[in-house]
Amino acid sequence: MILRGLATLLVLGLLGLNMMMPTAKISARGPENLVRTDIDTSLAIGQSLPELELVDLEGRLFTREDLLGHRVLLTFERSVDW
C-alpha cells in the first residue's frame, strides 16, 4: 500500500510538472530567441554579404560566390530531420 501511494504521488507530481512546463522558466525557449549582441550580424541595405561557407541539407557546400547574380532568400532553422 505504501508503494502504491508513493507511485501515485510520483505520477501525480509528473502530471503536475507536465502541466506546468510551458509556463516554467526552465522551459523558456532558449538562447535562439535572444539577440546575440556578441556577434556582429548587422547588415545594412546595400552592404555586401560577408564571405560565407554553408552546407545545405544535401551536404553540398556553397559560398557567397554561388549566390551572386541570383535573387536569394537566405533562411536558417534548426533541423530535426533525422
Add this chain to the structure above:
Amino acid sequence: MGSLGIAFFVLGVGMIASFFLYQRPDSIPLIPTGPVGHYFVAFTGCALIGWAGGLIGAARDPLSSRSVGTTTIFVLILMALIRMIAWLIGDYAGWLGDLSRTEATGLLVLALFLIWLKPTVAESRACAESAESEGATG
C-alpha cells in the same frame, strides 16, 4: 491489462505494416520519418507485440504474472518522462508542437490506472490461498 495488451498488439502490427508499406517504390510514409526511422519503427512494433503477449498473459493469470504489471507501470512512466524531456529540449517541440506533452499526460494517466487496478501482494496471496483451499476441498 488485457485491453492494454490488445491495444499494444494492434499498434505493433500497425508499426510493422508501416515498415513494409514504406518499402514500396514512391510510397508516402504513414509515419513521417526516413529509412532509419522506419527501421526503428519496425523494431518497436516487434517489441510491442512481445510486450502485448506478456500483458495478455498477465491478464489471464494475474497471480503468477505480477511483475508484468509493475514493469509496465515503470515503462509507462519512463516513456512519459522521455516525452517531457523531448519537449523541454525544444527541437522536438518545434517539430511536434505539444503532442509529446499530450502523449506524456496520456501515459501517466494510464500508469495511474494500472497502479490502482493491479492487485496488491495481499490481495494476490488471499486469492491464491482461496484457490488452493478450493482445490483441497474440491
